Amino acid sequence: MTPPEPGSRNPTNPSPSISAGGPMPTADRWERQYRGLVDILTDAVFLVSAEAPAGGTILEANAAAAALHGCREGDLVGKLFSRLHGPETEPWISQVRAQGGAQLQTEHLRADGTRRPVQLRATRIPGAGPGQLLVVAHDLTGSLAVEQATREREALLAEVEQLANVGSWDWDALLQKTHWSTQLRSFLDFDPSAPPLSIEQFVEEFVLPDERVEWLKRWHQSLQQPHSISWEGRIRKPSGLIRHVRCRTHSEHTPQGTVRRVMGTVQDITEWKEGERLRLSLEKQIQQALKLDALGSLAGGIAHDFNNILGAIMGNAEVAQMDIPPNHPAAEAVADVIQASKRARELVRRILSFSRQEEGTRSTISIDELLQESIGQLRATIPPEIQIVRELEEGLPPVLGDASQLQQILVNLCSNAVYAMRGRGGRLLFRLRRHVVPPTTQRLPGGLQPGTYLRLTVADTGEGMSPEVLSRVFEPFFSTHPSKEHPGLGLAVAHGVVKGHGGVIEAESEPGRGTSFHAYFPALPVRPSSGAEPPLPRGNGERILVVDDEIPVLESLKRMLLTLGYQPRTETSPEAALRQLTADPRAFEGLIIDLSMPGMSGLELATHLRRLCIPAPVILNTGFLSAEEAEALRSSIMGRVLTKPNTLRELAEALSQVFTP
Structure with missing residues (x-):
């Protein structure tokens, strides 16, 4: 390659190596130095004519240029430079000739027809003949491949981060620069064009105040020694939304112990946290269900024995009531015994239903009586600093419902009110009134249909609720209570029970002004009283065999049957x-056969009798009916089942039915 004239400015070797004050090198020596320098370059170097008519002709090319083109040295001389590159090269040469220098990224067309990306840099050489350009071509094949691989890796990393809800960051200690991944910026709702924050700035802007000290402590641990650290915390996004995150850092240090680099990730685990809370809550519910199941089994055994005792008390008291005149001094006391026995019987049934050992049934219920009874039972669990106020309207109609479920509503609403007044006392109001929704009403609470309802209000003077909390108060598992105390199901259960009874429940609350819950239950139409009860059905001397292993129950049933006009005989085996x-x-x-007896159950005895074609009708009498026994009775063709303790009327009507053709 012919060098420029000695003494001219050479862009690749601008300062010839000469001794200060020494003689100028000869032309031959200058050419050897210049050619040796050009030939050792790894980039292709072209000496191109810039004058017409040979404008753009290659005058010289180094070995790297021949390698780039895929030919022998010297084969490039005389070729047009623009034909070896893209069409934009020819105007670019004119630009270089006019401006003295320029750059261009294009493609080089090799001798075998393939193309390679190149970066061209050119400069005009003053004093080098009739206008010459020195063009350096840098092969970009390797660089572009690296860039493409880098982009692919970055795209893959971004996809993985998005799938895992993970954002990453990198801090260079030497340059004191921080890099945030695209996913991290997206998760934080951070401006994509803004420079990333320092760790201290990030903690100040995003981390909740009560956790900032712990975050900075973890950061300083990463700076002190090379290891990985993991912790969990909460951040607040610019929108105010709080998210749970898991952070991990890994630091690199020099052999001298100086921190060189710290890398980290921030993972959004809010949904996982919510799922974990739900799992723990469900586990607690399962444990509670197991406890209730065990309690139900215990309650079933107690109920059987207790109902036998009640049966003897109630049966003998009713017989005694029929044997004494109304003005007898003991008449009032006997009536009280009967009434107390009936209340005890209903209490046992509710315990069994609550423990899920007895399927709840709908019946006509007086809510005012149920409310009075429930308040009496709840009184012992309510702190003395809370005043209980009752406002019950008289003469209210009944409702059709499950007494145990309705009582559970009262327990849940009362528990919620007591918690709202914890540590401060207050006023707990129970109000029950008739509520009529006329057809012309524009706004119906919760979509109530026109009609007559009983409106039950449970109100407290506690701390109240914000509009955000109030809007979610009936959601399952939503609770402002500590999770270990309340799983967030009480009000959701109350909502479901009220809705199942054809009613509606609403909540009203303001922070600092307490909370009121209003439950609406459809009222049954009040039918005119038919007067006194019809007379008891009586027997005509029919012979009745009573089989029961409890002697007090046998004696009570024997007296009741004699009173009703039957001829009883008893058997304990x-x-x-x-x-x-x-x-x-x-x-x-x-x-009349007791269902639960040692050795042989009443159902087994009745089955044997049926196989023997015994014609006498069978009444099974039980103090407790398990789920298995209930299913067996449903699949059998037994005539009648009585539940202990039996009233005189229940016994009389059951016998009348089995003896009536």
């Missing part, structure tokens, strides 16, 4: 009863 009936199938016109 089901096996003895079976032998007696096997010997004389027509010895009795009716059978």
